[in-house]
Amino acid sequence: MGTGEPVTAVKAQEGTRASVRRVWGMGLLAVMLLATLAFPWVDRLPYHRDLVIRVFLYAMLAQAWNILAGYCGQISLAYASSVLQMRWGWNPWVGLGAGIPVAVALSMAIGYPCFRLRGHYFAIATIAIGEIVQTLAINWDFIGGARGLTLPFQKDSLLAFQFHTSKYPYYYIVLALLILCLLVSWRIERTRLGYYFRAIREDPEAAQSVGIPITRYKLIAMAVSAAFVSAGGSFYAQYVLYLDPDSVLPLSLSILICLLAVVGGVGTLWGPLVGAALLIPLSEFTRIQFGGTGRAVDLLIYGALLTLVAVFQPAGLVGLLGRRGRP
Amino acid sequence: MALLTVEGITKRFGGLVANHDISFAVEQGEIVGLIGPNGAGKSTLFDVITGYYRPEAGEVRFDGHPLVGRRPDQVNRLGVGRTFQKLRPFHAMTVLENVMVAAMQHQAVPSAARREALSSLEFVELADKRDSYARDLSTGQRKRLELARAMATRPRLLLLDEVTGGVDQRTIPTLVELIGHLRGQGLTLVVIEHNMRVIMSISDRILALHLGEVIADGPPSEVVKERRLIEAYLGDAFVVPSGGPRGSGERLRGEPE
Numbered sequence: 001m002g003t004g005e006p007v008t009a010v011k012a013q014e015g016t017r018a019s020v021r022r023v024w025g026m027g028l029l030a031v032m033l034l035a036t037l038a039f040p041w042v043d044r045l046p047y048h049r050d051l052v053i054r055v056f057l058y059a060m061l062a063q064a065w066n067i068l069a070g071y072c073g074q075i076s077l078a079y080a081s082s083v084l085q086m087r088w089g090w091n092p093w094v095g096l097g098a099g100i101p102v103a104v105a106l107s108m109a110i111g112y113p114c115f116r117l118r119g120h121y122f123a124i125a126t127i128a129i130g131e132i133v134q135t136l137a138i139n140w141d142f143i144g145g146a147r148g149l150t151l152p153f154q155k156d157s158l159l160a161f162q163f164h165t166s167k168y169p170y171y172y173i174v175l176a177l178l179i180l181c182l183l184v185s186w187r188i189e190r191t192r193l194g195y196y197f198r199a200i201r202e203d204p205e206a207a208q209s210v211g212i213p214i215t216r217y218k219l220i221a222m223a224v225s226a227a228f229v230s231a232g233g234s235f236y237a238q239y240v241l242y243l244d245p246d247s248v249l250p251l252s253l254s255i256l257i258c259l260l261a262v263v264g265g266v267g268t269l270w271g272p273l274v275g276a277a278l279l280i281p282l283s284e285f286t287r288i289q290f291g292g293t294g295r296a297v298d299l300l301i302y303g304a305l306l307t308l309v310a311v312f313q314p315a316g317l318v319g320l321l322g323r324r325g326r327p
Numbered sequence: 328m329a330l331l332t333v334e335g336i337t338k339r340f341g342g343l344v345a346n347h348d349i350s351f352a353v354e355q356g357e358i359v360g361l362i363g364p365n366g367a368g369k370s371t372l373f374d375v376i377t378g379y380y381r382p383e384a385g386e387v388r389f390d391g392h393p394l395v396g397r398r399p400d401q402v403n404r405l406g407v408g409r410t411f412q413k414l415r416p417f418h419a420m421t422v423l424e425n426v427m428v429a430a431m432q433h434q435a436v437p438s439a440a441r442r443e444a445l446s447s448l449e450f451v452e453l454a455d456k457r458d459s460y461a462r463d464l465s466t467g468q469r470k471r472l473e474l475a476r477a478m479a480t481r482p483r484l485l486l487l488d489e490v491t492g493g494v495d496q497r498t499i500p501t502l503v504e505l506i507g508h509l510r511g512q513g514l515t516l517v518v519i520e521h522n523m524r525v526i527m528s529i530s531d532r533i534l535a536l537h538l539g540e541v542i543a544d545g546p547p548s549e550v551v552k553e554r555r556l557i558e559a560y561l562g563d564a565f566v567v568p569s570g571g572p573r574g575s576g577e578r579l580r581g582e583p584e
Contacts, residue, residue, distance in 0.1 A: 192431045192440075199428040202417035205379065208399035209409055210429035210480050267419070 040171050049171060053239070055280045056174045057232055060181045062260035062272030064228035067185060067197075068221050092161035096234035103230035104223045111222040115215050130254060151241040161238045170239050177235060178273075181228050185269055188224070197221055198267065263309050265316025274317050328391070330355045330515050331376075331484055336385035338368075338375050345371040346382065347539040353484070358506070358516045360530030360547070362523075364559055367536040369519045370412050373486050377409050378402040389484065404432065408482030410473040412489045412519070416461035422448065422472055423457035429479035447475040451505060467498040474505065485509065487518045491525055503529060527551070535559070 040049050114125045154160040163169040188194045196217050199207040204214050237243050264275025283302055290297035313319055329352035338346040345368045353359050361369050374380040376387050378399040387394040394402055403409075417425050426444035427437065434440040448454040451471040456464065461472060470490060477485060490506065491499045499522065506529050509516060520526040526533065526547075533550040535543035537559040543550045550556060 190437065192435050192437070195424065195428050195431060195437070195440075198420060198424075199417050202419060203415045205399070206411065206415035206417065207428070208379075209377065209403060209411070209415075210476060211400045211403040211432040212428070213398070213400045 036175055040168050046167065049167060051281060051284060053167075053171055053174050055276050056171075056178045057236060057239075058257065058260055058280050059273040059276035060174070060178045061229060061232045061257045062264070062276055063178075063181050063185055064225045064232065065257050066261045066266060066268075066272050067188065067228070068225040092234065092238055093159070096161075096231060099230045099234050100227045103226040107222045107226035108219055111219055112215070115218045127254075147244065149237075149243045151237060151243075153241070162241070170235075174235055174239075177228075177231055182269065182273070184224070184228075189269060193217070193220065201267065259306065261316075263306065263316060265318030268316065268318045271316050271318045278317065329353060330357075330390060331517070332388045333372075333376065334386045334388070336372065336375055336382045336387065338371055338380055338382045344539050346375065349385070349536070349539075349541055351534055351541065351544060353515060353517060355515055356510070356513065357531050358510055358518065358529055360526040360533045361517055361519045361536065362521075362526055362533060362556075363536035363542075366538075367559075368539040369536055370488055371539075372536070373409060373488055373517075373519070376402075376486065377407060403480055403482070406481070406483040407486065408477035408480050408484070409486040410470070410477055410488050410490075412492070414466070414469045414473055416464070416469055416472055416476075418462040419460065421458050421460055422453060422464070425461050425472060426475050426479045429476045432480050444475075444479055447479040450478065450508070451475045452501070465495075467494045467502070470494060470502065471505070478509075482514070484515045484517070487516060489519055489521065491520065491522045499525060 039052060043049070110126070110129055114122055114129070117125050154162045156163050156165055158169065161173075188197070196207070196212050199210075199212060200214050200217055207214055260275035260279055261272045262275070263279060264273065265271025279302075282305065286297075286299075286301045290301065309317065331353040333349055333351050336346050336349045337344070347368075349368075349372060351359075361372070363369055371380065375382045376394065378394065378397050378401065382395060385395070389402075389405055389407055392405055394405075394407075397405075417428065420428070423441065423444055426447050427440045430440040430443040430447065431437075434443050445454060445457065448457055451474050453468060453471050453475060456468060461469065464472060474487070487506075490502050494502065503525055506516065506518065518526065518529065530547055532545065533543065533547050534541060535550060535553065535556045537555070542555045542559060543553040545553075
């Protein structure tokens with residue numbers, strides 16, 4: 001169960017099937033982990049490394065969205081840590097740490113009134129708030145306004161969270177964050193919290209009828225999600241060393257993150273990672289091959305692929321690999 | 328003291344009065360049948376009792392606790408379970424997981440909740456379907472799933488909305504038998520039901536609603552003689568077989584259109 005999706009392809013006798021699956025799953029996980037650890041040493045192209053870093057970052061953001069299980073949390077909270085760092089000279093790690101509670105508190109303040117709305121209406125309200133935040137950010141000089149924030153250049157060190165001579169540390173930091181995010185999701189899936197989240201996603205009123213205080217659990221989901229989005233945002237800020245409202249706050253970014261989870265498989269442990277691993281390189285590839293022709297062919301191809309998945313595999317790509325990938 | 332008392336409940340939707348000044352009491356261990364033509368306000372009354380709707384006037388008391396103003400989950404935690412007329416299983420979860428979610432109110436650890444859910448499923452004879460997805464069940468099986476799910480929260484009062492509605496005729500006796508078993512477990516039940524034969528045979532008492540008001544309240548044998556009840560049904564979508572004596576509960580067995 002969830003220890004690795006391709007193991008469902010294993011055909012084994014009914015009795016030993018589960019344990020065989022588990023062994024295969026663990027093996028596959030170990031191979032995947034080793035492969036990701038070794039990757040930057042095998043393929044030394046900076047471009048590929050950057051691509052994989054972004055896959056990991058987006059996988060983490062998509063997983064955070066996934067935890068919120070269809071209740072779309074729209075707000076990128078990367079700003080907190082960068083502002084703390086620039087205005088008051090806080091260490092970026094402290095900023096990352098401080099950004100999380102700020103993000104959680106903000107998400108709760110926004111979530112509480114919005115959770116009174118259902119489904120699409122909730123999404124509309126959060127989109128509206130997202131747009132307001134973007135407008136605010138563009139006009140608020142304290143956080144850089146429309147010009148954005150350029151983070152001060154510092155010497156390489158883990159403490160400063162800046163690495164210029166070698167980008168390897170960024171790779172391992174984002175990998176660690178992604179693994180942490182997956183572990184937390186894996187843990188949630190197996191406890192009451194996960195069961196409650198799924199029940200609320202399926203039918204909030206039925207969930208209430210069996211005694212689940214739905215607002216409380218939605219807020220918990222929002223808080224967990226916001227914590228990971230905030231950590232991801234802080235990482236992004238340190239990696240790019242520049243933040244502006246148009247690159248981290250647009251609605252299109254929220255939609256992209258949500259798409260990754262949807263294409264990979266909503267409500268599954270591996271879906272967001274699969275979605276990110278496929279779509280981020282794909283969008284790069286189509287952009288390189290067909291971009292710049294002035295006819296947006298790259299976006300056409302990207303959009304066509306998304307439509308195909310939506311029509312033929314609504315359970316997401318993970319759904320192709322077995323029972324675990326339920327819609 | 329009665330386990331459930333409903334005192335002067337009035338619920339309006341704009342100009343429509345769905346429940347008008349409804350009062351009744353349900354004693355511990357009783358099975359009360361709630362009948363009435365479509366639109367009489369039966370399901371609305373369930374929604375008011377369980378906290379989904381807030382009434383304009385009146386109070387509901389369960390075991391001494393006032394219920395009006397409490398959320399549905401709080402009402403359930405006090406010991407009131409319910410099923411829905413329009414079935415609401417968690418479609419993308421397995422039968423077992425559906426019931427586990429409910430059992431987790433008392434058993435936070437999944438393995439313990441699984442055991443409790445299984446015994447609930449055995450009770451409704453659905454244990455062999457435990458790994459099926461709820462969306463793949465037949466209507467009769469879904470009704471039993473809803474029952475198992477409500478049972479797993481360990482209620483003292485169970486509100487059942489349309490136990491046999493939309494179910495294969497051959498499945499009805501199984502469901503009726505189940506209700507008998509529920510009583511055997513010491514549960515108090517309020518049952519909404521359109522099948523007259525079923526409701527007359529299982530209920531200790533019948534409460535009839537018409538246009539949001541209580542028009543009859545008493546033992547089945549007396550309620551069937553109530554003139555206003557017969558009029559309410561005959562004036563609605565119900566049919567009495569030709570030649571049948573009016574007012575005989577046995578013959579008043581039409582299904583809603």
